[in-house]
Amino acid sequence: MNASRHYLAKAYFVGRKLISEIMAQVFRYVGKKLARVDGYTKVTGLEKFTIDIQLPGMLYGRILRSPYAHAIVKEIDTSEAERMGAVIVTFKDVPKVLFNPRLVSIHEVTYRDWLVLTDRPLYVGEPIAAVAAETEEKAQRALEAIKVKYEVLEPILDPLEAMKPGKPLLHKRIYLGDKEVEVRNNIACELRYEEGDPDRGFKESDIVLERVYRTNRRYHMQLEP
Structure with missing residues (x-):
C-alpha cells in the first residue's frame, strides 16, 4: 500500500512538472509569474486615482x-x-x-x-x-x-407579499420602449417557460417535497477582480 502511494505521488508530481513545461512553451502568460503593470506605482504611493x-x-x-x-x-x-x-x-x-x-x-x-x-x-x-x-x-x-x-410608508420587503392583490403599487408607470406598461400587483414583466407536463408529473410522483429557497443577488462571469 505504501509503495502504491509512493508511485502515485511521484506520478502526480512528474505529470504536474510536464504540464508546467508544456504550458511554458505554448503560453506566453498562463502559468508564468508576471509583475502587475500597476504594482510598483501602487505600493510606492505614486499611482494616480480619480480622487487625485x-x-x-x-x-x-x-x-x-x-x-x-x-x-x-x-x-x-x-x-x-x-x-x-x-x-x-x-x-x-x-x-x-x-x-x-x-x-x-x-x-x-x-x-x-x-x-x-x-x-x-x-x-x-x-x-x-x-x-x-x-x-x-x-x-x-x-x-x-x-x-x-x-x-x-410601509416598506415592501417580501416579493411574494408584494404580488398579492391590494398591496400598494411601488411603480405607477413604467415604459418598455415607447410603450407605457400597466403594472398590476407590482409585476413589471412576466415570462413563462414550460417543458413537459409538470402538473401530471407531480400527480404521478410518489413523494412531493415543497421548499422555499432564498439566495442573495448573483452576477455571472464578471471580469472585474
Missing part, C-alpha cells in the same frame, strides 16, 4: 439619499445650503424621465422604471437631491444643511 485629479474650476459633488425604504418627500428646504455657496439640484429641477439601469439582453426586462432624482424613494439610499461646491468640505456641509420632511 484636480482641474481648474472643478466642483465636488455629494448625493442626498433617502434614509427610508419607502417614503414620500413632503418638503425639502435647500435655502441654508444655497447660502453656503453650493448649487443644489432636487427632484423638482430634473425632468421626470424614466431610465433602465439594468444591463440585460432580455427585452422584457429592459423596462424603464428609475428616476435620476425622486420624491418617492423606494429603497434606502435612493437619490433625492445633489450638491455641487468648490471643495469637498463645502459640499458635505451643504448636504447636511438640506432639511427634508418625509412621510414614511
Whole structure:
C-alpha cells in the first residue's frame, strides 16, 4: 500500500512538472509569474486615482439619499445650503424621465422604471437631491444643511407579499420602449417557460417535497477582480 502511494505521488508530481513545461512553451502568460503593470506605482504611493485629479474650476459633488425604504418627500428646504455657496439640484429641477439601469439582453426586462432624482424613494439610499461646491468640505456641509420632511410608508420587503392583490403599487408607470406598461400587483414583466407536463408529473410522483429557497443577488462571469 505504501509503495502504491509512493508511485502515485511521484506520478502526480512528474505529470504536474510536464504540464508546467508544456504550458511554458505554448503560453506566453498562463502559468508564468508576471509583475502587475500597476504594482510598483501602487505600493510606492505614486499611482494616480480619480480622487487625485484636480482641474481648474472643478466642483465636488455629494448625493442626498433617502434614509427610508419607502417614503414620500413632503418638503425639502435647500435655502441654508444655497447660502453656503453650493448649487443644489432636487427632484423638482430634473425632468421626470424614466431610465433602465439594468444591463440585460432580455427585452422584457429592459423596462424603464428609475428616476435620476425622486420624491418617492423606494429603497434606502435612493437619490433625492445633489450638491455641487468648490471643495469637498463645502459640499458635505451643504448636504447636511438640506432639511427634508418625509412621510414614511410601509416598506415592501417580501416579493411574494408584494404580488398579492391590494398591496400598494411601488411603480405607477413604467415604459418598455415607447410603450407605457400597466403594472398590476407590482409585476413589471412576466415570462413563462414550460417543458413537459409538470402538473401530471407531480400527480404521478410518489413523494412531493415543497421548499422555499432564498439566495442573495448573483452576477455571472464578471471580469472585474
